[in-house]
Amino acid sequence: MAASLVFKLHDRGPEVVREVLLERGWEEYDEGQQEEEDWNLYWRGSTFCNSEYLKLLPWQRLNHHPKTAGITRKDFLARNLRRMRASLGSALYDFSPTAFILPNDYTRFLAEYNKLRPTRGSPVYWICKPVDLSRGRGIFIFEDIRDLVYDCSVIVQRYISNPLLISGYKFDLRIYVCVKSFHPLTVYIHQEGLVRFATEKYNLSSLHNLYSHLTNTSINKSGPYYKTKKERVGQGCKWTMSKFRHFLYSQDIDELQLWQRINNIVTLTLLTIAPTVPSCPNCVELFGFDILIDGKFKPWLLEVNYSPALTLDCQADITVKKGLISDLIDLMNYSSTDSLRERAYHKQRYKQPCCHADKPAHVSVPVLSKRKESKFRKKTSKVYTSQTQALPLLKNSHQSEKINQRRAFVTDYHRHLPLVDLNKIYGATAANGQGFPPLRVGDFIRTFPFNTATLKASQHKLDVKTVIQELQKLTAEMASGQSDKTKRRREEKEVKKDTEAEEDFDSLFWGPRDPPLLSQCFNTT
Numbered sequence: 460m461a462a463s464l465v466f467k468l469h470d471r472g473p474e475v476v477r478e479v480l481l482e483r484g485w486e487e488y489d490e491g492q493q494e495e496e497d498w499n500l501y502w503r504g505s506t507f508c509n510s511e512y513l514k515l516l517p518w519q520r521l522n523h524h525p526k527t528a529g530i531t532r533k534d535f536l537a538r539n540l541r542r543m544r545a546s547l548g549s550a551l552y553d554f555s556p557t558a559f560i561l562p563n564d565y566t567r568f569l570a571e572y573n574k575l576r577p578t579r580g581s582p583v584y585w586i587c588k589p590v591d592l593s594r595g596r597g598i599f600i601f602e603d604i605r606d607l608v609y610d611c612s613v614i615v616q617r618y619i620s621n622p623l624l625i626s627g628y629k630f631d632l633r634i635y636v637c638v639k640s641f642h643p644l645t646v647y648i649h650q651e652g653l654v655r656f657a658t659e660k661y662n663l664s665s666l667h668n669l670y671s672h673l674t675n676t677s678i679n680k681s682g683p684y685y686k687t688k689k690e691r692v693g694q695g696c697k698w699t700m701s702k703f704r705h706f707l708y709s710q711d712i713d714e715l716q717l718w719q720r721i722n723n724i725v726t727l728t729l730l731t732i733a734p735t736v737p738s739c740p741n742c743v744e745l746f747g748f749d750i751l752i753d754g755k756f757k758p759w760l761l762e763v764n765y766s767p768a769l770t771l772d773c774q775a776d777i778t779v780k781k782g783l784i785s786d787l788i789d790l791m792n793y794s795s796t797d798s799l800r801e802r803a804y805h806k807q808r809y810k811q812p813c814c815h816a817d818k819p820a821h822v823s824v825p826v827l828s829k830r831k832e833s834k835f836r837k838k839t840s841k842v843y844t845s846q847t848q849a850l851p852l853l854k855n856s857h858q859s860e861k862i863n864q865r866r867a868f869v870t871d872y873h874r875h876l877p878l879v880d881l882n883k884i885y886g887a888t889a890a891n892g893q894g895f896p897p898l899r900v901g902d903f904i905r906t907f908p909f910n911t912a913t914l915k916a917s918q919h920k921l922d923v924k925t926v927i928q929e930l931q932k933l934t935a936e937m938a939s940g941q942s943d944k945t946k947r948r949r950e951e952k953e954v955k956k957d958t959e960a961e962e963d964f965d966s967l968f969w970g971p972r973d974p975p976l977l978s979q980c981f982n983t984t
């Protein structure tokens with residue numbers, strides 16, 4: 460019988476990852492009992508260093524891709540979105556509030572502040588956030604520039620002052636996005652997510668009241684009304700996305716257009732970094748996108764979280780996060796049997812380096828830059844002969860000793876570790892033969908690539924222009940198909956109302972159980 464898969468958690472957390480994996484029969488890595496490489500998944504909240512990517516063996520995965528700070532740090536995100544706006548047009552990249560990185564952009568901010576300063580009519584508000592803090596720490600809202608005081612690098616962003624409210628409470632959406640691969644770009648959005656509420660009613664005349672203006676759980680948990688049963692919102696400060704969707708439905712709001720706009724935001728944001736993220740097929744990334752919906756149903760991107768919180772504070776957390784992690788593991792495609800790897804072992808293909816030249820490029824594990832890689836190859840080629848090339852991971856002067864250790868380990872891993880279905884990992888060509896990754900894994904829905912053109916545009920060097928053209932086509936098709944759909948839906952609902960009792964509040968799914976490609980949704984008349 461195959462041994463259990465092994466996971467390694469940095470700093471003993473997060474608990475929900477441990478819980479899900481243990482429930483699925485995984486084993487926790489034990490330094491004292493196991494070999495250094497005896498794990499299949501290493502999970503950590505912070506970044507991995509370059510050497511950890513270099514040392515990766517074919518059956519090992521990390522929960523972060525390298526070099527994604529371009530969207531996960533507030534200032535880098537602001538800069539990258541500005542760059543995309545300049546090259547691709549502000550109409551396309553109009554989903555994030557105007558932002559300035561201070562102190563560098565102070566003069567530009569001042570000019571904008573003065574331009575927007577109302578002589579009469581509605582006031583303009585700004586929000587100031589430290590660039591490298593999270594969970595609402597150090598954030599404040601202001602109207603008058605004299606209230607802008609900062610002692611570290613901050614971003615000042617236009618404050619969305621007309622948020623959509625539920626019973627007077629502000630909320631934002633935490634959308635979970637899994638980038639399964641950057642090369643080719645493969646993106647899944649989880650249909651279940653969280654709605655995070657402020658715990659005091661929205662009030663623009665009390666800008667200092669963080670419980671009214673911020674939706675971070677870490678802030679609201681300590682608020683005086685956290686435990687109070689609040690009108691419609693209920694106790695605490697979170698809903699599941701299903702509950703929110705039910706709310707939209709009950710208000711007769713057609714959500715399809717909203718989700719499509721959110722999908723666009725996710726894709727367009729990822730496009731800002733996708734061409735520069737090194738290829739690392741053994742990595743996966745779970746981002747938390749924070750989206751605020753305004754009173755006109757326009758979704759705004761507030762920020763992208765590198766390690767979205769996985770703490771379980773309430774029932775909504777348990778429902779959403781346990782399912783999320785479980786689906787993420789499924790998406791990673793671990794399998795307890797792997798004939799491919801076993802065959803490779805018997806043919807002694809394990810002796811080949813992971814990044815052997817005759818292997819397809821997408822199988823290469825290391826994340827070295829081209830220059831570093833050729834340097835590295837030159838170095839290692841002196842040590843290995845073609846027959847004895849073990850694994851290209853050895854860097855120090857005790858190489859021959861290490862090679863032997865490694866060889867012994869490679870022979871041994873067969874005993875120690877369960878087998879992983881490399882065919883599924885690397886040959887992501889779907890059963891439909893078109894090369895599409897699966898459309899749905901658990902509640903993860905593939906949002907990119909979304910048609911043949913975007914699949915082709917992402918297969919080699921990412922063709923950002925083509926992707927954007929396709930996205931625009933899709934959005935236009937959607938806009939024209941939308942009015943008919945809304946009408947049809949209203950009629951259907953009227954009939955239903957007469958015949959059905961009140962539906963179970965949490966039973967509504969994000970979409971059809973097996974959703975068609977988004978592009979197909981809008982081709983029908």
Ligand code: ADP
Nearest residue numbers: 556593594595596616617618619673674675762
């Ligand atoms: P943090 O990383 O500290 O959580 P965020 O950018 O997510 O920082 O902001 C925290 C909260 O502040 C958000 O969840 C949201 O409620 C509110 N917020 C942030 N930016 C804006 C904005 N531009 N307009 C309106 N509300 C905002």
